[in-house]
Amino acid sequence: MQALSWVSGKREHKSANAFVSSNPANNRDQIATFAAATPAQIKSAIQNAKKAYASWKQVPAPTRANMIANFGQLLIRHKNDLSRVITREMGKPFREAQGDVQEAIDTCQFFASEGRRLYGMTVPSEMPQKELSTYRRSLGVFACITAANFPVAVPSWYFVPALLCGNVCIWKAPEDAPVTSLYFAKLLAAAGCPSDVFQVLFGGGENSTGQWLVDEVKNGGIDKFGFTGSTEVGCHIGEVCGRHLISACLELGGKNPLVVMEDADLDWAVEATLWSGLGTAGQRCTSLGNLILHKKIKKNFLDKLLKKISLIKIGDPMHPEVLYGPMISEKFMEGHLSNLERLIKKHHRVLTKTQGRISKMNPWPHWVGRRGPQQGYFCHPTLVDEVQPDDEIYSTETFGPLFNVMTCQNLDEAIDLANGTGYGLSSAIFTQNPLNIYRWKESIGAGMTSINNSTTGAEAHLPFGGNGRSGNGSRQSGVWVLDQFTRWQAVNWDFSQKLQLAQMETPQLTANLNYQFKMNF
Numbered sequence: 001m002q003a004l005s006w007v008s009g010k011r012e013h014k015s016a017n018a019f020v021s022s023n024p025a026n027n028r029d030q031i032a033t034f035a036a037a038t039p040a041q042i043k044s045a046i047q048n049a050k051k052a053y054a055s056w057k058q059v060p061a062p063t064r065a066n067m068i069a070n071f072g073q074l075l076i077r078h079k080n081d082l083s084r085v086i087t088r089e090m091g092k093p094f095r096e097a098q099g100d101v102q103e104a105i106d107t108c109q110f111f112a113s114e115g116r117r118l119y120g121m122t123v124p125s126e127m128p129q130k131e132l133s134t135y136r137r138s139l140g141v142f143a144c145i146t147a148a149n150f151p152v153a154v155p156s157w158y159f160v161p162a163l164l165c166g167n168v169c170i171w172k173a174p175e176d177a178p179v180t181s182l183y184f185a186k187l188l189a190a191a192g193c194p195s196d197v198f199q200v201l202f203g204g205g206e207n208s209t210g211q212w213l214v215d216e217v218k219n220g221g222i223d224k225f226g227f228t229g230s231t232e233v234g235c236h237i238g239e240v241c242g243r244h245l246i247s248a249c250l251e252l253g254g255k256n257p258l259v260v261m262e263d264a265d266l267d268w269a270v271e272a273t274l275w276s277g278l279g280t281a282g283q284r285c286t287s288l289g290n291l292i293l294h295k296k297i298k299k300n301f302l303d304k305l306l307k308k309i310s311l312i313k314i315g316d317p318m319h320p321e322v323l324y325g326p327m328i329s330e331k332f333m334e335g336h337l338s339n340l341e342r343l344i345k346k347h348h349r350v351l352t353k354t355q356g357r358i359s360k361m362n363p364w365p366h367w368v369g370r371r372g373p374q375q376g377y378f379c380h381p382t383l384v385d386e387v388q389p390d391d392e393i394y395s396t397e398t399f400g401p402l403f404n405v406m407t408c409q410n411l412d413e414a415i416d417l418a419n420g421t422g423y424g425l426s427s428a429i430f431t432q433n434p435l436n437i438y439r440w441k442e443s444i445g446a447g448m449t450s451i452n453n454s455t456t457g458a459e460a461h462l463p464f465g466g467n468g469r470s471g472n473g474s475r476q477s478g479v480w481v482l483d484q485f486t487r488w489q490a491v492n493w494d495f496s497q498k499l500q501l502a503q504m505e506t507p508q509l510t511a512n513l514n515y516q517f518k519m520n521f
C-alpha cells in the first residue's frame with residue numbers, strides 16, 4: 001500500500017494543498033493535516049496501479065480471498081479503536097461507528113469464501129464435440145471516490161469485492177474522514193495487500209483530487225469508476241465514463257419515503273421513523289425524506305412521534321444515549337441551515353419548536369456532553385408538515401436532521417407520493433395487511449424496500465443501490481456486486497478436428513409438425 005501525500009501531525013502543513021481533519025463535535029480538536037494529491041501524483045498512482053495489476057490478477061482467487069479474511073480479522077481486532085477514530089473524525093455516535101466497522105467485517109466474511117467460488121458456467125453446445133464455458137475476468141484499474149458518512153462500510157463494499165476479483169484500486173478518500181481512511185488502508189496493507197494494489201489519495205472533490213481523478217478517465221488508464229455521493233456529481237462522472245466507454249458504479253442521493261398505513265402498529269412505526277429520519281443526524285443516503293401518513297392515523301401518530309422527538313438526547317457522540325451527534329463537518333451544517341432557509345415555505349407547518357444550529361441561545365433541552373454545543377456543528381431536528389408534491393422540499397435530498405410529513409388517503413396515493421420524487425434508493429411501509437404489502441412491493445420504484453422496518457440499515461449481503469436519480473442501476477454487496485468488478489468471458493472450444501459452422505450446420509432431428517393425433521378407439 002502506498003499512502004500518497006499524507007502528512008500527519010497537528011501543525012499546519014505548509015503545502016498549498018493542505019487540509020485539516022478536525023473533530024466536528026469539538027472544533028478545537030484538530031486531528032491531523034493532510035496534503036491533497038496533485039494531478040502529477042494521480043498520474044503516477046495510475047502508472048503504479050497498472051504495473052501492479054499484471055501480477056495481482058495472476059494471484060489465485062482463494063489466495064486473494066485469504067487476504068480479505070485477514071483484513072476482516074484485523075478489523076475485528078481494531079473495531080473499537082477504529083470506531084473511536086470514526087466518531088472523533090466525522091461525528092457519528094460510537095455505537096453507529098461500531099456498526100460501520102461491523103458492516104465491513106460482514107463484507108469481508110462474505111467475500112472470504114467467495115474466493116473459492118467466483119463461479120462461471122459450463123453450457124451445452126449446439127455442435128458435437130464442442131464445449132462452451134464462461135469465466136469472470138477482472139477489469140484492471142478501479143478508481144473510486146466515497147463519502148465521509150460511512151467511512152469504513154462503504155469503501156469495504158467497493159474494495160473488498162474489487163480486490164477479490166483481481167482488480168487494483170485507487171481510492172480518493174473522503175475529505176472529512178482522512179484519518180479513518182488511512183487507518184483502513186494500513187489495515188489492508190497489514191492484511192497482506194501488496195504495495196500499489198491499493199493506493200489512497202487524499203484531497204477534496206471539486207477543483208481538487210477528486211475532480212482530477214475523474215479527469216484522468218479520458219486518458220485511458222482507468223478501467224472502472226465507483227462513486228458514492230451526490231446525484232449532481234454522479235451524473236458528471238457517469239457522463240465522463242460513458243463518453244470513454246467505462247462503466248461506473250454510482251450510489252447517489254435519495255428522498256426515501258416511509259409510509260404508515262391505518263392498520264400499522266403505530267409505536268413500532270414511530271420508533272422506525274425516529275431512527276430513519278434522525279439517526280446519523282439524517283446523513284445517510286438511506287435516511288427518511290418523506291414521511292407519508294394515512295389520514296386516519298396522522299394526528300395520533302404525530303402526537304406520539306413529536307413526544308418521542310422532544311425527549312431525544314443530542315450531543316457528545318461518545319455518550320451512549322445520544323440519538324445523534326454533530327453534522328459531519330461545518331460544510332454539512334451550512335448545507336442543512338441553507339436548506340431550512342431555502343426550502344421551507346409559508347404554507348408549510350414546522351412541527352418542531354426549535355430549528356437550526358444548537359447553541360446556548362438556541363438550546364436543545366436534552367443536550368448531553370461536557371462541552372457546550374457551540375464548539376461543534378450540532379443541529380435541531382426539524383419536521384415539516386403540509387408538504388405538497390410540487391414543493392421543492394418534496395424532491396430535494398436534504399442530508400440533515402430534517403424530514404417532511406405528507407398525508408395520503410389510501411395505498412395508491414401513498415405509492416404515487418413515494419415514487420414521485422425522481423429518486424429511488426430506499427423506502428419503507430408500515431402495515432399489517434398482506435395485500436398492501438404485496439401491492440407495495442410490486443409498485444415501489446426504489447431499489448430497496450423495508451416492510452415494517454426503517455428506511456436505513458440495509459444488511460451487507462443484499463443488493464444495495466437505487467434507480468432514477470439514485471444511481472444508474474448498479475448494485476453493490478452480496479453476489480450481485482461481482483458483476484461490477486468482473487466481465488464475463490465466453491469460451492467455445494471445438495474438439496472435432498474440423499470447422500463446424502454454428503447455426504448453419506447445427507444437427508437437427510426431423511419432425512412432422514403437421515402431425516395429428518387421432519383417437520380411433
Ligand code: UN1
Pocket residue numbers: 103149150153154228283284285286455456457458459
Ligand atoms: C450510505 O448512506 O451511503 O443501509 C450507506 C444503511 C447503511 C448504509 C448506508 N447500511 O443505512
